[in-house]
Amino acid sequence: MNILVINSGSSSLKYQLFHMPDEKPLCTGLIEKIGKEDSFIRHKTINKEDVQVTEKTLSVKDYGEGMKHVLALLTDSGLIKNTDDLEVIGHRVVHGGEHFSTAVIIDPDVKQKIMGLSTLAPLHNPVNYKCIEFAEKIFPNAKQIAVFDTAFHQTMPEFAFRYAVPEKYYSEMHIRAYGFHGTSHKYVSEKAMERLGKPDAKIISIHLGNGCSITAVNGGKSIDTSMGFGPLSGLVMGTRSGDIDPSVILHLQRKEGKTADEMDKLLNNESGLLGLAGSNDMRDVVKMLEAGNYDAELAIDMYAYRIKKYIGSYAAVLNGLDAIVFTAGVGENDALMREKICRDMEYFGIQLDAESNRAKSDQIREISGKSGRVKILVIPTNEELEIARQSFELLREDPPCEQVNLY
Amino acid sequence: MNILVINSGSSSLKYQLFHMPDEKPLCTGLIEKIGKEDSFIRHKTINKEDVQVTEKTLSVKDYGEGMKHVLALLTDSGLIKNTDDLEVIGHRVVHGGEHFSTAVIIDPDVKQKIMGLSTLAPLHNPVNYKCIEFAEKIFPNAKQIAVFDTAFHQTMPEFAFRYAVPEKYYSEMHIRAYGFHGTSHKYVSEKAMERLGKPDAKIISIHLGNGCSITAVNGGKSIDTSMGFGPLSGLVMGTRSGDIDPSVILHLQRKEGKTADEMDKLLNNESGLLGLAGSNDMRDVVKMLEAGNYDAELAIDMYAYRIKKYIGSYAAVLNGLDAIVFTAGVGENDALMREKICRDMEYFGIQLDAESNRAKSDQIREISGKSGRVKILVIPTNEELEIARQSFELLREDPPCEQVNLY
Ligand SMILES: Nc1ncnc2c1ncn2[C@@H]1O[C@H](COP(=O)(O)OP(=O)(O)O)[C@@H](O)[C@H]1O
Numbered sequence: 001m002n003i004l005v006i007n008s009g010s011s012s013l014k015y016q017l018f019h020m021p022d023e024k025p026l027c028t029g030l031i032e033k034i035g036k037e038d039s040f041i042r043h044k045t046i047n048k049e050d051v052q053v054t055e056k057t058l059s060v061k062d063y064g065e066g067m068k069h070v071l072a073l074l075t076d077s078g079l080i081k082n083t084d085d086l087e088v089i090g091h092r093v094v095h096g097g098e099h100f101s102t103a104v105i106i107d108p109d110v111k112q113k114i115m116g117l118s119t120l121a122p123l124h125n126p127v128n129y130k131c132i133e134f135a136e137k138i139f140p141n142a143k144q145i146a147v148f149d150t151a152f153h154q155t156m157p158e159f160a161f162r163y164a165v166p167e168k169y170y171s172e173m174h175i176r177a178y179g180f181h182g183t184s185h186k187y188v189s190e191k192a193m194e195r196l197g198k199p200d201a202k203i204i205s206i207h208l209g210n211g212c213s214i215t216a217v218n219g220g221k222s223i224d225t226s227m228g229f230g231p232l233s234g235l236v237m238g239t240r241s242g243d244i245d246p247s248v249i250l251h252l253q254r255k256e257g258k259t260a261d262e263m264d265k266l267l268n269n270e271s272g273l274l275g276l277a278g279s280n281d282m283r284d285v286v287k288m289l290e291a292g293n294y295d296a297e298l299a300i301d302m303y304a305y306r307i308k309k310y311i312g313s314y315a316a317v318l319n320g321l322d323a324i325v326f327t328a329g330v331g332e333n334d335a336l337m338r339e340k341i342c343r344d345m346e347y348f349g350i351q352l353d354a355e356s357n358r359a360k361s362d363q364i365r366e367i368s369g370k371s372g373r374v375k376i377l378v379i380p381t382n383e384e385l386e387i388a389r390q391s392f393e394l395l396r397e398d399p400p401c402e403q404v405n406l407y
Numbered sequence: 408m409n410i411l412v413i414n415s416g417s418s419s420l421k422y423q424l425f426h427m428p429d430e431k432p433l434c435t436g437l438i439e440k441i442g443k444e445d446s447f448i449r450h451k452t453i454n455k456e457d458v459q460v461t462e463k464t465l466s467v468k469d470y471g472e473g474m475k476h477v478l479a480l481l482t483d484s485g486l487i488k489n490t491d492d493l494e495v496i497g498h499r500v501v502h503g504g505e506h507f508s509t510a511v512i513i514d515p516d517v518k519q520k521i522m523g524l525s526t527l528a529p530l531h532n533p534v535n536y537k538c539i540e541f542a543e544k545i546f547p548n549a550k551q552i553a554v555f556d557t558a559f560h561q562t563m564p565e566f567a568f569r570y571a572v573p574e575k576y577y578s579e580m581h582i583r584a585y586g587f588h589g590t591s592h593k594y595v596s597e598k599a600m601e602r603l604g605k606p607d608a609k610i611i612s613i614h615l616g617n618g619c620s621i622t623a624v625n626g627g628k629s630i631d632t633s634m635g636f637g638p639l640s641g642l643v644m645g646t647r648s649g650d651i652d653p654s655v656i657l658h659l660q661r662k663e664g665k666t667a668d669e670m671d672k673l674l675n676n677e678s679g680l681l682g683l684a685g686s687n688d689m690r691d692v693v694k695m696l697e698a699g700n701y702d703a704e705l706a707i708d709m710y711a712y713r714i715k716k717y718i719g720s721y722a723a724v725l726n727g728l729d730a731i732v733f734t735a736g737v738g739e740n741d742a743l744m745r746e747k748i749c750r751d752m753e754y755f756g757i758q759l760d761a762e763s764n765r766a767k768s769d770q771i772r773e774i775s776g777k778s779g780r781v782k783i784l785v786i787p788t789n790e791e792l793e794i795a796r797q798s799f800e801l802l803r804e805d806p807p808c809e810q811v812n813l814y
């Protein structure tokens with residue numbers, strides 16, 4: 001069975017075709033700058049060692065047109081013969097609110113809920129919804145499945161997901177921590193559990209990409225995570241501030257007359273590594289550090305320090321720690337950052353092996369030193385594969401996975 | 408030598424007279440609801456076992472009048488003969504910014520700096536300033552000394568006190584974490600170090616009053632603390648939310664059109680225990696919990712959970728832990744809360760002795776169990792005495808303590 005995975009962002013569309021259950025990727029592609037004149041398409045057909053790349057710059061005016069390009073690229077490269085040839089499409093959906101704690105088959109009720117959650121994820125859910133509608137039109141015979149970024153975190157206990165504001169903000173306005181990057185945290189923490197051979201393992205999963213988040217996983221269940229109501233809180237990210245005293249926002253609004261939208265822009269798009277060091281790309285910041293730049297050094301120190309604090313915090317809520325897992329762009333590739341994070345953490349039994357930390361690899365690997373009690377793992381994430389897996393599992397099961405419906 | 412300590416809040420004035428260096432309190436008093444018709448004065452003269460209490464309800468229209476009442480109460484009770492009889496007045500000042508890392512003798516430059524910091528502490532510094540001016544007028548021959556809530560935390564490293572927003576917000580607008588309750592954290596952590604007989608001890612000091620904060624103290628120096636730019640972030644408090652995803656603020660402003668002032672009121676005055684359970688007084692909330700109230704249970708669980716997370720976090724930045732210290736109203740008196748915080752923390756070597764935890768006392772005491780590596784201490788705080796001590800030390804020294812001047 002082939003499963004097409006659709007991952008639509010705020011102006012991009014990524015897709016990947018897997019053969020299941022052997023998890024073989026057949027193609028992968030990307031459409032960027034949707035809605036602009038110079039949209040960009042890259043498609044790779046993968047046939048064992050042979051990779052064929054197609055690239056085009058042209059105008060892709062909306063997600064509907066984008067989906068049509070995907071269809072054309074799949075048929076042109078011989079991966080499917082016609083639209084009936086595709087049985088399953090797995091969609092990444094950012095916000096599942098309290099409705100969805102697992103992947104679900106999309107029906108009108110699910111679609112309505114996804115659209116209803118747009119107030120909580122205004123940049124993402126409407127786009128995800130549109131792609132589902134286009135996919136239903138283009139591939140009318142395929143099963144459409146939704147896999148939510150928030151779903152993995154629905155196991156958080158209430159004392160962890162609530163904020164200390166009056167109850168009505170939760171019951172009436174759905175203000176609580178949802179957490180994101182759930183698909184990635186689930187994928188890498190399961191890999192870690194497998195590797196440890198310990199189904200009740202206590203794991204801290206650290207996703208460091210453009211967005212960054214960290215999750216406490218107890219026996220395969222997320223019990224706390226650093227992103228909250230939105231994807232802004234927690235760690236220092238590429239362009240996002242992460243945790244910040246809320247009174248800073250009020251102070252800046254009073255002193256500079258900043259509106260909510262301006263503050264949003266400041267904290268989401270102009271902060272983090274970019275705000276501190278002038279680039280949101282960790283590779284640039286590391287280069288600046290190596291050239292002796294003070295701001296870059298501070299940015300990297302703050303980035304690492306914040307992660308250290310969360311590791312301690314999650315070791316406390318887990319009351320133990322078997323492994324920490326580094327994943328995503330920075331987590332998988334940045335040996336210096338891993339070194340900074342793990343330095344002076346002996347109290348937790350965290351101790352890095354300098355040599356295996358520096359070795360380059362795109363495989364799952366262990367970088368802990370001999371005297372550490374805690375395994376330190378680097379595990380490449382693969383959200384697309386995880387979506388394909390969950391879609392496959394869901395269709396295999398009968399009846400489908402339990403769905404949680406809290407409001 | 409007698410030292411009068413003045414602690415002026417946003418509508419109250421507390422004072423205490425100490426005989427130094429034996430630290431004997433001679434009197435203590437409180438004026439509440441300053442500026443109202445029904446202001447309330449309570450004065451206690453302490454003579455060994457004999458305590459004489461004077462109480463009055465009358466109108467005290469401003470802090471100047473309040474200071475005159477203090478003078479009258481001191482002379483009427485025979486504690487001083489005239490205004491020349493008082494050599495030293497120690498003032499609690501909330502915000503010392505980056506100017507002050509220790510107590511200082513007040514001169515025109517210090518006063519100007521205190522007033523200049525009013526943008527950062529608009530409810531407190533102007534009042535503290537006024538009380539200094541009145542004290543100078545009423546006691547023209549006394550040495551006036553300022554002791555700052557923020558001073559103890561000036562040892563925090565930059566990667567701990569900065570936020571991940573563009574640098575200009577720090578350099579131009581002084582946006583950074585300052586921390587508060589410093590006088591209390593210094594007092595109890597020094598007591599703990601004494602008790603441990605370990606000058607390089609790693610201590611987490613947990614101040615749980617109406618305001619709550621937690622500090623990592625390494626060898627007598629604060630290296631991180633939960634309150635930040637203002638006294639809002641960190642732990643769940645009586646009426647304050649503590650940590651909250653900043654995107655919640657932006658969302659509420661957009662959806663409900665809330666202004667900065669309204670958000671300030673919500674997060675500072677209507678949240679925390681009050682927002683969750685309907686009372687800001689932990690005693691009430693505990694009673695509700697005992698009566699089976701769900702909201703009270705949740706509030707208490709959230710309060711304890713947040714503290715657990717900070718303990719883990721600060722154990723990480725200390726890379727070790729010798730003792731945790733509970734202090735202030737809840738910390739000193741609430742055995743249930745201490746029990747909840749210390750439960751399931753064996754991984755950190757934190758283990759409570761149930762019996763000594765429940766024993767009531769107003770003395771410094773140890774409540775850790777035999778199998779715990781970390782000492783758990785209850786230490787009654789005494790910010791007034793700490794102010795008297797620092798004032799006394801400052802005058803004894805020659806030259807006076809180093810003052811840090813960063814901007
Ligand atoms: N070799 C490397 N060293 C340091 N950082 C890297 C390296 N490779 C990628 N990164 C960083 O990873 C981040 C992007 O991570 P990625 O997981 O691709 O992001 P996304 O969240 O968009 O999926 C960028 O900050 C990039 O600089």
Ligand SMILES: Nc1ncnc2c1ncn2[C@@H]1O[C@H](COP(=O)(O)OP(=O)(O)O)[C@@H](O)[C@H]1O
Binds near residue numbers: 617736741
């Ligand atoms: N026996 C007690 N049990 C539980 N909480 C208590 C007890 N005594 C006082 N408290 C709580 O202590 C808090 C006030 O602490 P305190 O240190 O006096 O505050 P402040 O910050 O104003 O100095 C209140 O929430 C009060 O309910």
